[in-house]
Amino acid sequence: MMSCYCEICGKEVEKNQCRKIVIEGSILNVCPQCYNRLITQGKARPYVEERKERQPAPKQVAKPVKPRVREEYEVVEDYARRVREARERLGWTQQVLAQKVRESENIIKRIESGRLKPGIDLARRLEKVLGIKLLEPVVEENVSSNHESSEDLTIGDLIRFKRE
Missing domain, CATH: 1.10.260.40 (lambda repressor-like DNA-binding domains)
Structure with missing residues (x-):
C-alpha cells in the first residue's frame, strides 16, 4: 500500500486519499479531515495543477479579481x-x-x-x-500574540519559534 503523511497533523493516509492544498503560497499534502477543515475555514485553497500545453494565449489582460470575503x-x-x-x-x-x-x-x-x-x-x-x-x-475573537493555541499557528510561526 502506498501512503503519504499529512503535513498538517502527521497522520498516515493512503496515497489516493491524499489531497493537495495551498497555504500562504506553499503546496502541502494533507489528509481529508485537514483538507475539509482548512478549506471550509478559508485558511487554504485547493491546489489545481496547471497544464501549460493546453492553456490558450490570453486575448485581454484580465482585471485583478478581489477575493470574496466569505462570511461565516x-x-x-x-x-x-x-x-x-x-x-x-x-x-x-x-x-x-x-x-x-x-x-x-x-x-x-x-x-x-x-x-x-x-x-x-x-x-x-x-x-x-x-x-x-x-x-x-461569526465573530472571531482576537488571538493573543503569544500563540497559546497550536490551531492558530501558521507554518511561519513555527519556523520563528524554532529560531528563538
Whole structure:
C-alpha cells in the first residue's frame, strides 16, 4: 500500500486519499479531515495543477479579481423559541411549516423543542418562510500574540519559534 503523511497533523493516509492544498503560497499534502477543515475555514485553497500545453494565449489582460470575503454564520441560541413563535404568529401548524421549508414534520418538532439545531441551509429557508432572523455572523475573537493555541499557528510561526 502506498501512503503519504499529512503535513498538517502527521497522520498516515493512503496515497489516493491524499489531497493537495495551498497555504500562504506553499503546496502541502494533507489528509481529508485537514483538507475539509482548512478549506471550509478559508485558511487554504485547493491546489489545481496547471497544464501549460493546453492553456490558450490570453486575448485581454484580465482585471485583478478581489477575493470574496466569505462570511461565516451561526444559528442564534434562541432559535427554537423564534421558530415556534413565528410559526404560531402566522397561524401555521408544524406540518404546514414543514411543507413550506421542504422538511419533515419531525425535523420541525425537534427544532422547536431545541433538540435539533438547524444547519445553515435550513436556517436560511426558515428565515425566508417565517420572516425572522436565525443566523448571525461569526465573530472571531482576537488571538493573543503569544500563540497559546497550536490551531492558530501558521507554518511561519513555527519556523520563528524554532529560531528563538
